[in-house]
Amino acid sequence: xxxKKSERLRRRxxxxxxxxxxxxxxxPIVVIVVNSFNATESKPYLSWKGFTFDWYGRLLQNAALLDxxxxxxxxxxxxxxxxxxxxxxxxxxxxxxxxRGKSVIDALLYIPVVIPEIVLxxxxxxxxxxxxxxxxxxxxxxxxxxxxxxxxxxxxxxxxDGYDQSIEEASMDLGVGRLKTFFHITLxxxxxxxxxxxxxxxxxxxxxVIVSYFTNGQTKTFPLKVMESIKSGVAPDVNALSTLILVxxxxxxxxxxxxxxxxxxxKR
Amino acid sequence: MSKHKFRASTLxxxxxxxxxxxxxxxxxxxxxLYVLVMSFCSIDENYNVVFQFTLANYxxxxxxxxLQIYVQSILIAFFATAFCLVLGYPFAFLISRTFxxxxxxxxxxxxxxxxxxxLIRIYGWRTFLGASGWxxxxxxxxxxxxxxxxxxxxxxATVLGMAYVLFPFMVLPLYTAIEKLDQSQLEVSADLGAxxxxxxxxxxxxxxxxxxxxxxxxxxxxxxGYFYVADILGGGNSxxxxxxIERQFQSGNNWPLGAALSIxxxxxxxxxxxxxxxxxxxxxxxxx
Numbered sequence: 001x002x003x004k005k006s007e008r009l010r011r012r013x014x015x016x017x018x019x020x021x022x023x024x025x026x027x028p029i030v031v032i033v034v035n036s037f038n039a040t041e042s043k044p045y046l047s048w049k050g051f052t053f054d055w056y057g058r059l060l061q062n063a064a065l066l067d068x069x070x071x072x073x074x075x076x077x078x079x080x081x082x083x084x085x086x087x088x089x090x091x092x093x094x095x096x097x098x099x100r101g102k103s104v105i106d107a108l109l110y111i112p113v114v115i116p117e118i119v120l121x122x123x124x125x126x127x128x129x130x131x132x133x134x135x136x137x138x139x140x141x142x143x144x145x146x147x148x149x150x151x152x153x154x155x156x157x158x159x160x161d162g163y164d165q166s167i168e169e170a171s172m173d174l175g176v177g178r179l180k181t182f183f184h185i186t187l188x189x190x191x192x193x194x195x196x197x198x199x200x201x202x203x204x205x206x207x208x209v210i211v212s213y214f215t216n217g218q219t220k221t222f223p224l225k226v227m228e229s230i231k232s233g234v235a236p237d238v239n240a241l242s243t244l245i246l247v248x249x250x251x252x253x254x255x256x257x258x259x260x261x262x263x264x265x266x267k268r
Numbered sequence: 269m270s271k272h273k274f275r276a277s278t279l280x281x282x283x284x285x286x287x288x289x290x291x292x293x294x295x296x297x298x299x300x301l302y303v304l305v306m307s308f309c310s311i312d313e314n315y316n317v318v319f320q321f322t323l324a325n326y327x328x329x330x331x332x333x334x335l336q337i338y339v340q341s342i343l344i345a346f347f348a349t350a351f352c353l354v355l356g357y358p359f360a361f362l363i364s365r366t367f368x369x370x371x372x373x374x375x376x377x378x379x380x381x382x383x384x385x386x387l388i389r390i391y392g393w394r395t396f397l398g399a400s401g402w403x404x405x406x407x408x409x410x411x412x413x414x415x416x417x418x419x420x421x422x423x424x425a426t427v428l429g430m431a432y433v434l435f436p437f438m439v440l441p442l443y444t445a446i447e448k449l450d451q452s453q454l455e456v457s458a459d460l461g462a463x464x465x466x467x468x469x470x471x472x473x474x475x476x477x478x479x480x481x482x483x484x485x486x487x488x489x490x491x492x493g494y495f496y497v498a499d500i501l502g503g504g505n506s507x508x509x510x511x512x513i514e515r516q517f518q519s520g521n522n523w524p525l526g527a528a529l530s531i532x533x534x535x536x537x538x539x540x541x542x543x544x545x546x547x548x549x550x551x552x553x554x555x556x
Binding site: 014017018021022024025026027028029030031032035047086087089090092093094096097099101102105108109110111112113114115116117118119120122123124125126127130142143145146149153154178203206207209210214222223226227230234238239242245246249250253 | 293359396496551
């Protein structure tokens with residue numbers, strides 16, 4: 001009996017502890033969301049001056065900010081697609097074939113993952129400056145694809161771990177070509193790994209501050225726009241945009257996780 | 269095992285691994301080697317890089333002011349890592365031991381803050397901790413303090429910021445390691461009369477130590493470079509090695525010196541990764 005009571009107590013303590021950690025993780029986000037509705041412009045928004053939607057209206061008129069956000073989305077989309085294609089076929093090739101220099105590729109893959117981002121940033125900056133690659137969207141894409149590729153490969157590789165190659169051999173024995181086999185047999189099996197890798201690449205690209213900071217030239221991404229404004233205090237419409245991004249991504253996760261989309265589709 | 273797995277014909281290998289090899293060569297290997305070369309280069313009076321061998325950059329690294337910042341940066345990284353580990357281990361343990369249905373939500377809630385840009389979240393901390401921020405107001409209202417306390421612009425604030433941005437990188441590998449633990453082993457240990465502490469040190473910790481190692485690496489190394497956290501929360505009073513590098517590539521404009529500083533970071537990274545492998549760490553668990 002007494003044991004049960006202490007067990008319950010322990011469980012409650014655990015729940016409180018987890019709650020505190022989540023509070024720690026979400027606290028600055030609460031600050032951002034609250035301030036996006038706060039009717040004061042005096043920075044850094046110390047007191048509550050009433051509820052307003054003004055910042056959301058002003059956001060629509062802030063062309064520079066919206067532009068930077070469009071750049072971020074475009075950059076993330078292009079980098080995700082490129083890194084997913086290169087990473088997926090690389091993971092398959094590295095799994096299927098033995099060749100010279102494989103261990104070198106393996107080692108190189110870990111460099112962008114473990115090295116501090118600033119080192120990759122300045123290394124790419126010095127390269128781009130020396131070989132005269134114009135700093136802008138192009139250099140940003142090259143940089144982002146570089147740090148996204150390893151994560152795609154690791155994700156696809158995890159999926160390949162239990163992959164049985166004999167189904168491919170069966171397909172080819174039946175006279176199906178190598179490419180067709182790849183698209184009809186290999187790709188569907190790997191799809192979850194590819195999806196996970198692509199999602200991770202997209203997240204990394206959207207949130208990247210440091211590598212972009214050194215390779216952007218005149219092109220401003222959303223994080224760089226924020227960085228620029230931080231000296232004078234983050235403007236309230238930046239809070240509004242961040243809140244919108246957060247709501248949108250949370251909705252997306254809730255929809256995909258709860259299987260709501262699947263149910264809707266079935267109904268139709 | 270069929271034989272043709274080993275008789276790799278050249279074309280498919282080139283088609284699959286070719287692009288990634290070229291990409292890694294051009295955008296990882298060559299740039300990093302170039303940084304190494306540049307760290308031995310000189311600059312002319314206009315701060316242009318001149319390909320003339322010199323050890324001056326490395327000699328400049330030994331400047332007393334710089335040495336202080338290396339020590340400070342390592343201390344900040346150490347305390348941020350310790351903070352994440354001490355708070356993150358019990359947390360990862362608790363969320364990985366709940367019911368399956370709730371587990372996914374709890375896990376996702378660690379990742380969701382990621383989708384708000386880290387700069388803005390760090391700025392959110394600044395608003396919260398500022399001299400007239402919410403924390404000071406709350407403490408004043410509770411009569412715990414008479415005048416506002418300056419929580420910002422010191423090393424503690426930078427440690428908090430680093431720990432905050434990197435916390436998930438500690439929790440996720442720990443979560444993966446702890447989830448693999450066999451519940452029955454814990455029960456057996458308890459049934460045999462082991463106290464909680466003994467079970468933890470003899471059963472739980474040895475089996476999850478890989479998660480501890482990879483979490484620590486994933487927090488410690490980036491904290492040496494996150495210059496914007498030190499800028500926003502430390503306000504110039506708690507620079508890390510990343511700030512030194514950033515300055516040389518922006519306002520200082522002494523690229524060879526910045527390159528030499530980067531070589532330090534590369535060396536520290538290699539050293540820690542080697543140590544990690546020596547301790548039996550698996551490279552693959554660093555990735556995701």
